[in-house]
Amino acid sequence: MNQDPAPASTPSTATHRQEPVPELAKHGAPEGRSLALAIGDRRRGRPTPSLGDPVFHISDLDIWYADHQAVRDVTLTIGRRQITAMIGPSGCGKSTVIRCLNRMNDLIPGARVTGKVVYQGENLYDADVDPIEVRRRIGMVFQKPNPFPKSIYDNIAYGPRVNGMQGNLDDLVEEALTGAALWEEVKDKLKASALALSGGQQQRLCIARAIAVRPEVILMDEPCSALDPIATARIEDLMAELASEFTIVIVTHNMQQAGRISDYTAFFTADVDDKGVRHGRLVEYDTTEKIFENPADPRTEDYITGRFG
Numbered sequence: 627m628n629q630d631p632a633p634a635s636t637p638s639t640a641t642h643r644q645e646p647v648p649e650l651a652k653h654g655a656p657e658g659r660s661l662a663l664a665i666g667d668r669r670r671g672r673p674t675p676s677l678g679d680p681v682f683h684i685s686d687l688d689i690w691y692a693d694h695q696a697v698r699d700v701t702l703t704i705g706r707r708q709i710t711a712m713i714g715p716s717g718c719g720k721s722t723v724i725r726c727l728n729r730m731n732d733l734i735p736g737a738r739v740t741g742k743v744v745y746q747g748e749n750l751y752d753a754d755v756d757p758i759e760v761r762r763r764i765g766m767v768f769q770k771p772n773p774f775p776k777s778i779y780d781n782i783a784y785g786p787r788v789n790g791m792q793g794n795l796d797d798l799v800e801e802a803l804t805g806a807a808l809w810e811e812v813k814d815k816l817k818a819s820a821l822a823l824s825g826g827q828q829q830r831l832c833i834a835r836a837i838a839v840r841p842e843v844i845l846m847d848e849p850c851s852a853l854d855p856i857a858t859a860r861i862e863d864l865m866a867e868l869a870s871e872f873t874i875v876i877v878t879h880n881m882q883q884a885g886r887i888s889d890y891t892a893f894f895t896a897d898v899d900d901k902g903v904r905h906g907r908l909v910e911y912d913t914t915e916k917i918f919e920n921p922a923d924p925r926t927e928d929y930i931t932g933r934f935g
């Protein structure tokens with residue numbers, strides 16, 4: 627296994643200002659290297675992947691939007707302080723599944739879920755579960771950075787204030803921004819608008835905002851797809867650091883990214899039924915090394931090697 631840092635290969639779609647590029651040399655590995663060589667590049671120093679301490683047990687999960695069954699029969703276990711990547715072609719239900727992990731689908735009219743999402747021993751879909759508390763404990767970072775139109779400080783302080791968290795707010799803001807590797811860049815302009823930050827900085831601010839309320843899990847739905855390769859590399863480094871404290875689940879279209887950062891990978895695809903309707907399903911779930919180097923299902927191999935999707 628090649629130990630050089632891999633290039634972050636997400637194409638640049640950033641509409642924000644470019645970040646300073648001090649890490650260009652560090653991350654600017656040659657283009658065109660084999661996918662397999664990048665596996666685990668950002669996992670170095672992390673423990674061996676393990677499901678021995680599960681956080682989520684998802685079983686028989688079916689998800690509908692009105693009368694369209696978008697996802698069929700998903701069963702998988704997610705381990706504590708693991709980085710779990712969800713990959714697969716567009717429309718196979720990755721975002722739909724990740725949104726079930728903190729009941730974000732509740733906010734979509736017509737969305738309906740059956741089956742179980744057991745989190746720390748409790749089914750998140752039981753009638754007496756408070757979805758607001760679920761979302762505090764299981765935070766989410768979205769594809770497009772979405773800071774509030776407020777100061778950097780207030781973006782971070784908002785959640786702790788609303789949640790009535792005790793302690794010194796200044797310390798909490800510093801801790802969250804440090805945890806998201808943003809403190810040094812913003813410590814002298816905390817009262818400036820968050821909207822003046824670059825795209826990569828905004829995404830790290832959103833990660834800081836997520837960790838400020840002390841969640842146990844961070845869900846990330848394509849967190850780098852609007853970022854340039856340098857900002858992407860910084861977020862990947864950050865994820866590797868955060869994984870010592872948090873459980874991370876990430877949806878990504880970038881297979882190299884899944885290979886570089888994750889411990890486990892779930893590969894989804896969409897089956898087409900006899901009426902031509904597409905239903906997402908989980909094809910294979912295993913350690914990232916296994917999925918990328920020796921997948922059990924030919925559909926996984928076809929996708930990983932670029933023959934499909």
Ligand SMILES: Nc1ncnc2c1ncn2[C@@H]1O[C@H](COP(=O)(O)OP(=O)(O)OP(=O)(O)O)[C@@H](O)[C@H]1O
Pocket residue numbers: 691696714715716717718719720721722723734879904906
């Ligand atoms: N809010 C929604 N309302 C109705 N249908 C939806 C909604 N969100 C997703 N779907 C449908 O559910 C299916 C799965 O979509 P989903 O976005 O979860 O897939 P995905 O694998 O994340 O796709 P992509 O990689 O393109 O983001 C698709 O058929 C999609 O049209």
